[in-house]
Amino acid sequence: MVIEVKARLRGFAEVEQKLRKMGALKESEGKEEGAYFESEGRGALCIISGGNAARLSLSSFNEEGGYSDILVSPVADAPKLRRIFSKLFRAIANVKSEKKAYRFEGIEIWLSHIDLLGNFIMVRGEKKEDAQRIFDLLDKLGLEPEQLVEDDFGELLTKSRSRM
Numbered sequence: 001m002v003i004e005v006k007a008r009l010r011g012f013a014e015v016e017q018k019l020r021k022m023g024a025l026k027e028s029e030g031k032e033e034g035a036y037f038e039s040e041g042r043g044a045l046c047i048i049s050g051g052n053a054a055r056l057s058l059s060s061f062n063e064e065g066g067y068s069d070i071l072v073s074p075v076a077d078a079p080k081l082r083r084i085f086s087k088l089f090r091a092i093a094n095v096k097s098e099k100k101a102y103r104f105e106g107i108e109i110w111l112s113h114i115d116l117l118g119n120f121i122m123v124r125g126e127k128k129e130d131a132q133r134i135f136d137l138l139d140k141l142g143l144e145p146e147q148l149v150e151d152d153f154g155e156l157l158t159k160s161r162s163r164m
Helices: 013-022 078-088 128-140 153-163
Strands: 002-009 025-038 044-050 053-062 067-074 091-104 107-114 118-125
Touching (some): 002 128, 013 107, 118 128
Antiparallel strands (some): 044 053
16 A cells, blocks of 8 residues: 655746755656546545556545555556446546656655646655655645645546536
8 A cells, every 4th residue: 555645836947956855866767647536435446557558546534644645556457457347437627647756764755747627746655654755845845734635636637527
């Protein structure tokens, strides 16, 4: 299981500069496409494709910890899984994103521009004990509490579509 805290950003330049000064290593950069489906309760169900790989992601917000719990599993045939999910779940949206991935002291940092939603930083750890390190890192990067986002991307997409 992965835990994640995400926040909205206006742009990436300032955060990237701080990450470099701290010694974070840039691991990758690329484009992805996500097919979001409605899930029961509060959470996002998404098939994400990018590069030569695809993965299934299910996230839900952990109210007690203030972060999202995320289960991720590789997918061998993303188009086939999308067709199956389209019959089982209501599709929310297909979105494209551009992502830069960094690593700092065992913590993953993703800077992503997501079509229809904007710019985000997602900071991920592998275990619950990483939560405090994630919040400390966000503080070092100068993020304010009001920038934090509890809604998963499925919920954000649903809200943005209802405003259109």
